Amino acid sequence: MDEHTRSSHADSDLFGNRFATREVPSRTFPASGMSALDAMRLVSQDLALEGDPARNLATFVTTWMEPEAQRLIATNLHRNFIDHAEYPRTAEIEQRCIRMLADLFHAPGPTTGARTQGSSEAIMLGAMSLKWNWRQRRGLDRDSPQAPNLVFGGDVHVVWEKFCRYFDVEPRIVPLQPGKYTIGPEDVEPHLDENTIGVAAVLGTTFTGHKDDITGINDLLVRVKSERGLDIPLHVDAASGGFVWPFLYPDSAWDFRLEQVRSINVSGHKFGLVYPGIGWLIFRERADLAQDLVFTENYLGKTDETFTLNFSTGSAMLLAQYYNLVRYGRAGYRYVMTNMQTNAQALAEQLKAMGRFEIIGEDEEQLPLVAFRLAGDPGYDEFDIAWQLSAERGWMVPAYTLPPDAHEVTIMRALVKETMSREHVDTLARDIDQACGTLDKKGSAHASERRKVVTGPGH
Template sequence: MNEQGLSEREIFSYLENAKSEDTDYYRVFSSMCTRPHKIAIEANRLFIEANLGDLGLFAGAHKLEQEVVRMLGNLLHASSIDVPSGGLCQSSVCGYLTTGGTESNIQAVRGMKNLVTAGKKEFKGTPNIVIPASAHFSFDKVADMMGIEVRRASLDSEFRVDMASVEKLINENTIGLVGIAGNTEFGQIDPIDKLSEVALENELFLHVDAAFGGFVIPFLEKPQPFDFKVPGVTSIAIDPHKMGLSTIPSGALLFRSPSFLDSLKVSTPYLTTKSQFTLTGTRSGASAAATCSVMKYLGYEGYRKNVQYCMELTSKIVEEARKLGFEPLIEPVMNVVALKVPNPDLVRERLLKKFGWNVSITRTPRALRLVLMPHNSPEDIELFLEDLKKVTAEIKSP
């Protein structure tokens, strides 16, 4: 920090210089985020000073947060939940806006742990949760932080969690299961209905990580069951800052029952409210406003078109890649494609270095991973495939 400070002009020249090194999402197939919608950006600006950590001072921003929870509840079939609506509940769904999928996943597991502990269940060992091997690395953070064993169930040939493996991993210390609705690597959806049956049978919580899929699956032509319509689902993570087109940070965590939120409460002696169930204290009201606005602006039809566009790109890339001899690992379920190419790590590196394409790589097996987002275009895909053809040809005969 300088003694006297720089001028506005100096600072913006510095900022523009930094910005020139950031992506504008051109030639990016590796991100589950995208440019926020224009209306989200404007709403963010309008509520830039709002702090959802102090609800008494920001009652307006809090209303926007509650409205988002209500709209997300509708989207995720909260109407099928049969619980009395309380103070924290919006039409029988409870929840709040988080900083994103990681916080949502951490808090869902924390809620499970606290509810089980409050129920005075005695554990013979460390309490555990059973998650798919495909779960996001945020569950490594859960494992690292929470004194909970995270057991990873294997996947079937289509990269869905294998139910036999899940059942084998459940023991007397298991408190909950996790299913992924749109996993990060393959865009695959776990059999949430089957996980639900096992969860209900064994009296376990079932958290669904729909951070990416939550704003995709409901708008697909034939959506698979993944939300509160499935009776065993107790919580859902959904991220407006991914396919919801809102600003960062914008995640959400929804619970079937208000007891979950209660289990997360700590006292807040010097605030305008008496307790807090969120993980962070000071929270962005700007993001709540952004999410509320873009959801209201697009409506179901807007998101449906958005998903349809991304799915058309997905079909196009798979079709064209097949013509080049590259098969996808699975028939895409949503707008994520994993392509079998020779030497994917080298292909990835050359695509970036030679042509500026950002793609990523799945872990097992290693394949070229592409997320087709609203910032991509059909023309991009044609150019990409031409470059992919060149790069793979080079590698075959160097």
């Protein structure tokens, strides 16, 4: 190393990051390493360019936890959840969470379930169990030419279509309609037959935050079982709503209180208030988990059963979920959800008062969010408002078109989370009004956006 290089390194150690004027490693595997301080600075500077989570009203994922929970997470990042021989108390804590959630969802007796990476894995597992149990009910082997099908609405997460494609199941998708963004029994009934492995209904859709008519679909399936002898199970995709409805709408029956609901998934990293990724799959009864999906292994020093798609996975978020369950309890979760709902209602009232927007489904049971669209054609659209809000004020308020056959409808969605105070709500409302005022003067920011086909808001 020459004198100039030594001097340059010394200066970077004294004054700052040596990548301040150098290109960062990005194309080839580095020939040599760097100090821990330099590595930390490099990554931190990259991340400094990302958005502000407090202004991201698009994501359902938790972006804040209490300092005590953060310390618990930090001190348990090394634990591999699957290693029950070394970490038996972590395995016990998983079972505690499963029992608590089964109780929250009114399971009638002893049951089972699993911690997953998120609702996507939980849905895959739940849907696989539907398929395996259908095959068993029909007395079919794996080589049977009978083609299974699964019924769900266009308001589901894309993972349901992924499952059907990955596991050779025919998707029978009920299209949405303008003004009707969830599904009910009248939509489901024409698609049912002896090869239907199940029906999936959504509690808290990504698009508008509402729920399918789960009670009505359950009643239909009970009648079909009685009249046609078809025992078709109902899976509730409660990824977002599973930690909301029990506290905001406790008398609303959507869970195991309904006879045909056999399995439920929920995301701990959404309204369960845990950082990503943590999800849960809960069965009504142990028999609802197809035993062919359960594997036994003993190569970690203890004989264990496993049926998750992932094997090695961190324990930290599982422990954080248990922290939240015991930290908040029913009263605490109710308090948090009620605060979010109150602020969402305040935002909806301010948007209505502007005279520019239509609030979607405000009188229905809903996640703590506001789904809204322009009430007329002011010469710009919802995509323009979303862009203007981001450019001027840094807010991420997504605009998107709905799934077929409601794809001509464009809406916006503002998710009101735990960290969004009333002052934030008032500021957002003013910023939306000002963004519209700017667009009133200059017109559409992106005329091409009106012709763009957007599949949905994503999770």
